[in-house]
Amino acid sequence: MPIKETNTDFEVRSLDSICINTSELKHPWWYDFKYLVAGILFGTILTKAEVISWFRIQEMFRLQSFHMFGVIGSAVAVGALSVFIIKKYKIRTIYGEEIELHTRPFNKGQMIGGLLFGFGWALTGACPGPLFAQFGAGTTVIIVTLFSAIAGTWVYGLLRDKLPH
Amino acid sequence: MGGWLAAGFLTAAAPVQVNENLLIELQQYGITNHDTLVPVDIFNWPSILTVRGSILMVGGGFLVGFGTRYAGGCTSGHSIMGLSNLQLSSLIATCSFMAGGFIMANLIMPYILKL
Numbered sequence: 001m002p003i004k005e006t007n008t009d010f011e012v013r014s015l016d017s018i019c020i021n022t023s024e025l026k027h028p029w030w031y032d033f034k035y036l037v038a039g040i041l042f043g044t045i046l047t048k049a050e051v052i053s054w055f056r057i058q059e060m061f062r063l064q065s066f067h068m069f070g071v072i073g074s075a076v077a078v079g080a081l082s083v084f085i086i087k088k089y090k091i092r093t094i095y096g097e098e099i100e101l102h103t104r105p106f107n108k109g110q111m112i113g114g115l116l117f118g119f120g121w122a123l124t125g126a127c128p129g130p131l132f133a134q135f136g137a138g139t140t141v142i143i144v145t146l147f148s149a150i151a152g153t154w155v156y157g158l159l160r161d162k163l164p165h
Numbered sequence: 166m167g168g169w170l171a172a173g174f175l176t177a178a179a180p181v182q183v184n185e186n187l188l189i190e191l192q193q194y195g196i197t198n199h200d201t202l203v204p205v206d207i208f209n210w211p212s213i214l215t216v217r218g219s220i221l222m223v224g225g226g227f228l229v230g231f232g233t234r235y236a237g238g239c240t241s242g243h244s245i246m247g248l249s250n251l252q253l254s255s256l257i258a259t260c261s262f263m264a265g266g267f268i269m270a271n272l273i274m275p276y277i278l279k280l
Contacts, residue, residue: 043167044171047171053181059184075245114258114262115261120228122269123225127240144213150230
């Protein structure tokens, strides 16, 4: 039954927000440098805000400091305000494309995967973005953690049809 | 690159001011150096070959990657962007991230750090 298989694959792939939010415009390769600038800015802020500190993450999960809750809380506040303004004034991207924010349907993966992610977050003191910044900030051994995380995403891809969603 | 830039050029050489209770707890496990953002007492190249180091770096990294994909997003995607866009599923994911972190840091990690 090849048709059924294709449909199932489409359903699972629709969980990937990365697949439904891609610009369809074609640009010369050097247009991608804007991502380099944004990435450098993001890494610098993560580092200076001490968000990539393993100690800060341990404090957060032991409720010993307000630091991380303050950073995440203010990020959400700024984010919510930005989303509100984008929606209200129908702001477009720099290339004039409409910004579509997709709703995310609930699935069990958000709980099971979320718990597993939480375990990893406490162990490494980093989520995906900070892993790059920890490596960049001079802890070279974090490259191992980084590759292990990439291996994790790969194994998920391998197992996804067998996992409950 | 941002991390390298910030660490190399923008840092006033002051270590992160960490909660005293955490430092006392970590001392029991031989983690005394908190001058850098990542504790060099565990996160160093030779430590990869120890049980404790490999669980933290290889195991932890794997869980970060696997969990992020399974949950359909990370701290940025779900907690910050998803909550900003008022998505219930992102709130559930964020609560799961936090629950996982609390369980690991308070209930499981003491045993791992003792290894």
